[in-house]
Amino acid sequence: MVDVAEVWSEALPAIKDGVTGVGVWTALNVSVAIKYEDGNFVVGVPYRDQELAGHLRLPQTKRLIEQEVGIRLNAKVNLRVIEGTEAADWETEKRRDAEKRRLQEQAVARARAEVAAGTSWDSVYEQLSRKFAATPNRSLPQNRAQFFMEAIDLVAEALSKTPVADDFAERQYARCLERISQYTELPSTLVAVKVLERTFQG
Structure with a gap:
């Protein structure tokens, strides 16, 4: 099992040599x-110091940390900087990810369904x-x-194949009813009733 504290301790001097600035x-x-x-090297920043986390997420700093830690783990790693310094904080972060x-x-x-319904x-x-x-x-x-x-x-027939399952599909369906109403000069409500009757009849 990897001793992450030891790896971090060994990597820190090299990381510090490659960065400048009091904040970092x-x-x-x-x-x-x-x-x-799972390839993530998780580093936590105490809640009271959360304003400092951004320094570690800067692309140049992040790459350097991943490089130095990766050398010591002999693996490609992805740096994850989280709030808190306990294992429980990482579990919370994973739940947020999920x-x-x-x-x-x-x-x-939903977007795919809207595209399908719209089409x-x-x-x-x-x-x-x-x-x-x-x-x-x-005119006759x-x-x-x-x-x-x-x-x-x-x-x-379209209604039986493409059920109206959301607001977007509802509007598209209503648009078709209004089109029939416009062409036949019949109330759109009557058109809707006739469609439902026909649907129930199969």
Whole structure:
């Protein structure tokens, strides 16, 4: 098992030789090596000295620390500077990391779903436009009625394949309903009712 305190103690003189400035030196002096885990060399700064942590995160200083520690561990390392100097503080930091990853994954999944929903409903919207443009004698009520029935089928089928699961999809769906309403001069609420009826009928 790696004795991180010993590694840090051995690396410090070489690190100090490569940096200048009271702030960096002070930060190095108050820092405590906590753990070497999954390629991360974890160094903690006491809570009372957190303003010094930024000195260790400066790219030039960070690279130097990683280089000197890496030489002694015979491995490529990534420096992690955290608040606190105890193992429990590193566990807390890992939980924060996990939560950040979870939120990022949620955001990515949500963005992908929005793109998929947007693409799907955009396609339906364009199909409605083309279908109405291809309707002969659109001024005649019977032909608009025929378009209406076909449009309801189209949107109902899309609704069954692309459930409305969020606000973005809700707006895209409503946009299609409004398009049918505009073309047929029927209330959009009635259009929505007909789509739902058709969806339930399968």
